[in-house]
Amino acid sequence: MSELTHFNEQGRAKMVDVSEKTETVRIALAHSSVEVNESIYQQIASGTNKKGDVFAVAQVAGIMAAKQTASIIPMCHPIPLTGVNIIFEWEIDKEKSRYLILIKAEAKTKGVTGVEMEALTAASAAALTIYDMCKAAGKEMVIGPTYLQKKSGGKNGDYERPLA
Amino acid sequence: MSELTHFNEQGRAKMVDVSEKTETVRIALAHSSVEVNESIYQQIASGTNKKGDVFAVAQVAGIMAAKQTASIIPMCHPIPLTGVNIIFEWEIDKEKSRYLILIKAEAKTKGVTGVEMEALTAASAAALTIYDMCKAAGKEMVIGPTYLQKKSGGKNGDYERPLA
């Protein structure tokens, strides 16, 4: 059975020692989403400029947050990120009035620990930013589910989320 | 119809002017959650110390992230937070093997803009921290849904999320 590896001999948290781990290329892909109402959907989608901008701001927020992961998540190691990319996609079901923005955030490093938290933090910050920029038009937005979709690199092998 | 208020005359984002808004006490309550597997549940719950610590670290992370909201969410105004509190609750359905950590984050200020984003950021950072501390024992955890449960203060009146 796997163990909680963040605890020290006093039963409290520590930043675990990774000095001896091997440097490899590591990639992680996280998904999140924001469900918005029709009015917000139309506002975002109705102009090239405007659509570009909500997502552009969210994207910058996600990338900058990825770089701040180790100062947001207490036990995270500082990681020299070598690449971050964020994609937005609409998933719309007009009959059910369901307007969903899918957020896919990929983080990459060449280092000794994985970048799952960087990808998850990027996706979360992008989602929070969309919420912030649209909240005047409806507070009932829902962020998430947010989860790890895929990772590769590192001695524990690759991971891909099973189909639901 | 409400408008996206974050855009300037060039169709790009700006930090909207709140100089003339009135200073009032404003409170926001956000909810998030982390669904974990039985093994993680048992590890967290099996020792007073250990349970205390995962949540204690997550709580500190959430409170510190609330204070960083304006540097994570690009168009957020810097806010003099006057209080933050985070509560964790287990919601367990053993038959369905469903182990859910509910996260309730409340932020408070006496200022000119609301603290929704601070509460949502606190809840998100707490959730990400739980994920980080438990990920060695299962990567299929799911964060969220994350949403605003309640807010009060400000000229737009109070809000409470309708029952699902």
Place this chain on the structure above:
Amino acid sequence: MSELTHFNEQGRAKMVDVSEKTETVRIALAHSSVEVNESIYQQIASGTNKKGDVFAVAQVAGIMAAKQTASIIPMCHPIPLTGVNIIFEWEIDKEKSRYLILIKAEAKTKGVTGVEMEALTAASAAALTIYDMCKAAGKEMVIGPTYLQKKSGGKNGDYERPLA
């Protein structure tokens, strides 16, 4: 003759005491610019998306940097910014092959000290970001001159830069 007000009794710098100053609405407008080559101009201008994005990223960078002013400029007071807006304009002289991006950054607060440094920091960060995003297409770009164009609020009265 005005004095350097940042020095303490040991001849070293301090953050000057503003506890007794009156809270008023204060606005500052700073200008900067980036001179680029024709190739960069065409790349930025040739697609709605692409133009939008260089400026959109620069704009987010400028607004976020404005909020970090007090952690970048050592003797700056922390300021509760109430608004920031950044505008980009092209100034083109094709005969002289001169392609200039003008950056106008406005910062606003209701507080006890001015926001000149916030406006200047926003303009500088936006300019540096444009440089960063275009540097693969030419390293000879020039940033600036960067200066205060205008300010209002505070006991020293308003200021407007004289015509050159």
Place this chain on the structure above:
Amino acid sequence: MSELTHFNEQGRAKMVDVSEKTETVRIALAHSSVEVNESIYQQIASGTNKKGDVFAVAQVAGIMAAKQTASIIPMCHPIPLTGVNIIFEWEIDKEKSRYLILIKAEAKTKGVTGVEMEALTAASAAALTIYDMCKAAGKEMVIGPTYLQKKSGGKNGDYERPLA
């Protein structure tokens, strides 16, 4: 008997609510020190430039750290600092070969909570910076004792440290 006021109903820490506290001018003075060896003393003291600089860097570090207090100390409220000043004094006993740098850091605000932690953080960061800049010339330096010397403002009245 006074209580630990940072705990919530689950026995964990929170940022206590100060929304209803009155805004007053608050000042705190903290002391720290660094004991160095004779060689470091002579290096710092032997040139106007050099002496100026170790202390100048330490001073800037202290002032900038004061502004970061709420992001270093988890339960600290963000405070709009209105002034910070740091003074260095030598306390030398050549017979005992004792070379002590006294650090006095004063922080000031007009706000709802005190600035003890800001003054203590400023003094600590200044001391750590002196250590960092001199450590090539002796690792046996000792920082501290670090303590609150004096505070004023707020409903609990003024405090002055009793003579030892």
Place this chain on the structure above:
Amino acid sequence: MSELTHFNEQGRAKMVDVSEKTETVRIALAHSSVEVNESIYQQIASGTNKKGDVFAVAQVAGIMAAKQTASIIPMCHPIPLTGVNIIFEWEIDKEKSRYLILIKAEAKTKGVTGVEMEALTAASAAALTIYDMCKAAGKEMVIGPTYLQKKSGGKNGDYERPLA
């Protein structure tokens, strides 16, 4: 005689060049302490939860501060920390009413410069956090002495503090 290596040719500070130094595993252990009164001692020690939490918050603060060392100490190089651990111990002399919390902070990296400052910053931030969480129950607490206990790795060889 060793030299102050942080100065440039103008007699001012610089971040010294370490590009040619060899990457090795480096460890540093710093000690600090907080002396508290009996009332604070009893409050911290009287409940498992409560004791856990003051130290848990202090521990998270110390680990997060270790990661911020290069942004707190001006001439410090940014370091990819590979591990941080903090231990708390009570040292009590009831006859003399002396209640001392010992803080031992260890930092580790695989890099080109040492982690003394990271360990010292972690210990200092943990101490300041204990002060902050207990200050309502007594302002006469004393932080420190804070010093380097031990270091290993790097070309200058290992160091261990001589017995007092």
Place this chain on the structure above:
Amino acid sequence: MSELTHFNEQGRAKMVDVSEKTETVRIALAHSSVEVNESIYQQIASGTNKKGDVFAVAQVAGIMAAKQTASIIPMCHPIPLTGVNIIFEWEIDKEKSRYLILIKAEAKTKGVTGVEMEALTAASAAALTIYDMCKAAGKEMVIGPTYLQKKSGGKNGDYERPLA
């Protein structure tokens, strides 16, 4: 023709992947300047202490900003800086009443991407700090031009700015 390499397949910005680039020593030198009036010149130059301090604070600001480059410039990779140095020089033409402070900032790393942005950010922050410390004595100061003077390392070869 070179391309804007910061855009992803949706036409929006990303942090480009540098995982496969080779680690080499990379150096960049950026220049900036601040033009001040005679009164500010005399105030800075008239006392050893005072001159030292405006530049000392600006220098610390520049070095600390260099370390924050990746959190100021959105698409910048985090870089393990191995050295930063900043030099100030006066360029005075008394007949034309022209008092210019030249700022030369050099950044160095051993890594996979260049340090142009770090050098430019250091120079810009130093210039902004001089402006901040002198603005009480004249708001007409001009910062810049700011540009890359020289770089070496990396597969694209060295660059030196041509004479004007």
